[in-house]
Amino acid sequence: GAVVSQHPSWVICKSGTSVKIECRSLDFQATTMFWYRQFPKQSLMLMATSNEGSKATYEQGVEKDKFLINHASLTLSTLTVTSAHPEDSSFYICSARTAGEGGYTFGSGTRLTVV
């Protein structure tokens, strides 16, 4: 089945630095990917829709300049958390729409801790 590989699985960074999270579709082409964040014991909140070759579409309230999304190829989307602060600490998950049975395939997530 369709697999989405997300890296890193966890990262710790200092306040003020930037962190890049990668999401790759391994055996299919993903023209659209989605980025979510999940706070502890809460639901997945859609941050943005990543479109190959064009600008991402951000959900209301999500800072475009803080969460930079790049979808330069049909198999890779990246999320860069710029000038990270402790309140950005969260679990970030990517997802791709698939034509298969599941409808959507999720990455394994990245736990970001900003210290």
Place this chain on the structure above:
Amino acid sequence: AQSVSQHNHHVILSEAASLELGCNYSYGGTVNLFWYVQYPGQHLQLLLKYFSGDPLVKGIKGFEAEFIKSKFSFNLRKPSVQWSDTAEYFCAVSGGYNKLIFGAGTRLAVHP
């Protein structure tokens, strides 16, 4: 814009009890509906989905859900829960632009 509402935030049951978790959505067009489960410390797992056809959908681990279009509902059911069903359950809806929107989740605790 689409939205999803899960009525029960926290449910506690004894083993063998029946389960029904409510899910209502708001969207004017055709929707695809999903239930996901997240076990403690693990990632999302698809329980079942509805795209079209028979509104009664059977999923894995004995779960089923019924799509009632007139009520904009997609409730999850299981006749007899087990301790291993302790997890968080998320209803999700995909409508316009293929965005998958999640409900707030229901935390289920099953006591032996």
